[in-house]
Amino acid sequence: MSIEQLARDNVRALTPYQSARRLGGKGDVWLNANEYPTAVPFELSQQTLNRYPECQPKAVIENYAAYAGVKPEQVLVSRGADEGIELLVRAFCEPGRDAVLFCPPTYGMYSVSAETIGVECRTVPAKADWQLDLPAIADSLTDVKVVYVCSPNNPTGQIINPQDFRTLLEMTRDKALVVADEAYIEFCPQATLAGWLAEYPNLVILRTLSKAFALAGLRCGFTLANEEVIALLMKVIAPYPLSTPVADIAAQALSAQGIAAMRQRVSQILDERQYLVEALRTIDCVEQVFDSETNYVLARIKASSSVFKSLWDQGIILRDQNKQPSLSGCLRITIGTREESQRVIDALKAETV
Numbered sequence: 199m200s201i202e203q204l205a206r207d208n209v210r211a212l213t214p215y216q217s218a219r220r221l222g223g224k225g226d227v228w229l230n231a232n233e234y235p236t237a238v239p240f241e242l243s244q245q246t247l248n249r250y251p252e253c254q255p256k257a258v259i260e261n262y263a264a265y266a267g268v269k270p271e272q273v274l275v276s277r278g279a280d281e282g283i284e285l286l287v288r289a290f291c292e293p294g295r296d297a298v299l300f301c302p303p304t305y306g307m308y309s310v311s312a313e314t315i316g317v318e319c320r321t322v323p324a325k326a327d328w329q330l331d332l333p334a335i336a337d338s339l340t341d342v343k344v345v346y347v348c349s350p351n352n353p354t355g356q357i358i359n360p361q362d363f364r365t366l367l368e369m370t371r372d373k374a375l376v377v378a379d380e381a382y383i384e385f386c387p388q389a390t391l392a393g394w395l396a397e398y399p400n401l402v403i404l405r406t407l408s409k410a411f412a413l414a415g416l417r418c419g420f421t422l423a424n425e426e427v428i429a430l431l432m433k434v435i436a437p438y439p440l441s442t443p444v445a446d447i448a449a450q451a452l453s454a455q456g457i458a459a460m461r462q463r464v465s466q467i468l469d470e471r472q473y474l475v476e477a478l479r480t481i482d483c484v485e486q487v488f489d490s491e492t493n494y495v496l497a498r499i500k501a502s503s504s505v506f507k508s509l510w511d512q513g514i515i516l517r518d519q520n521k522q523p524s525l526s527g528c529l530r531i532t533i534g535t536r537e538e539s540q541r542v543i544d545a546l547k548a549e550t551v
């Protein structure tokens with residue numbers, strides 16, 4: 199038997215997540231991973247690497263709880279929000295029996311995590327305005343244990359109507375978890391559902407330090423939920439999910455000073471987003487620029503594949519969303535520095551299609 203044949207069937211069939219890093223490219227303008235464009239310096243304060251770290255470092259949990267306005271018992275920290283996505287499947291879905299549900303176009307890791315574990319992915323396409331198709335979701339909930347809803351949504355950039363979240367939470371009460379993926383919530387903080395945890399035992403919220411906190415390389419994310427959910431996730435999480443240097447830097451990033459610095463970065467990104475959006479709207483090959491509440495914008499471009507390739511060859515790496523349902527011709531552009539935005543604008547202006 200070949201080694202390939204030894205692997206589980208669903209793993210053999212799996213297409214791995216096409217992360218920005220995996221897709222490669224030789225760019226000098228990296229606008230394909232929704233990262234913050236410049237590095238924020240940190241110094242390590244802990245020198246105890248001979249010891250195992252705490253599973254849930256107290257300072258990180260307490261700082262995040264205070265920041266998010268929840269109790270420390272309602273916070274789990276993990277290796278990025280991606281680990282949170284996976285822990286939810288592992289703790290709540292029986293392989294071969296239960297399902298997860300999500301509404302494409304959306305973030306790609308919900309399907310990869312479920313498929314890896316052997317859990318069915320049920321999809322209900324978003325409506326034309328990329329809001330939830332609630333009647334279709336209601337008809338698709340048999341055996342669904344986890345519903346992932348990204349808000350603001352990646353890659354479309356809009357917030358999901360809060361009233362629709364309420365309807366969904368009521369519809370799934372006692373049946374399934376509703377996971378609000380708030381990876382980009384710092385760019386529209388008023389839209390968070392964190393204040394709803396007391397009302398809905400089945401609400402789960404995902405957060406990350408990878409975006410507005412400028413720490414994608416740190417790999418640190420959070421799950422906010424009621425104590426019962428957190429206790430179940432704690433049963434399946436690795437014994438030491440965060441290394442000591444990660445916990446050290448995360449605690450610093452979540453200090454009062456760290457949060458103030460994050461808010462400065464957000465306001466700068468929002469200014470840059472306005473600059474980029476206004477410029478894009480004047481360019482011939484740009485058909486449509488969608489409103490965004492995040493640190494990226496989605497645009498529909500004429501001959502998008504050749505434009506994508508042409509910018510790629512010039513070292514400007516964007517994210518091609520053309521293959522996602524309802525996103526034909528769409529490219530996603532992360533908000534970078536002014537110089538990076540200008541490179542994109544100039545390159546797009548030079549495209550004659």
Ligand code: PMP
Nearest residue numbers: 278279280305352381406408419
């Ligand atoms: N959710 C969404 C919607 C994202 O865009 C990302 C980042 N790619 C994640 C979760 C994962 O974030 P992290 O870096 O914390 O694993």
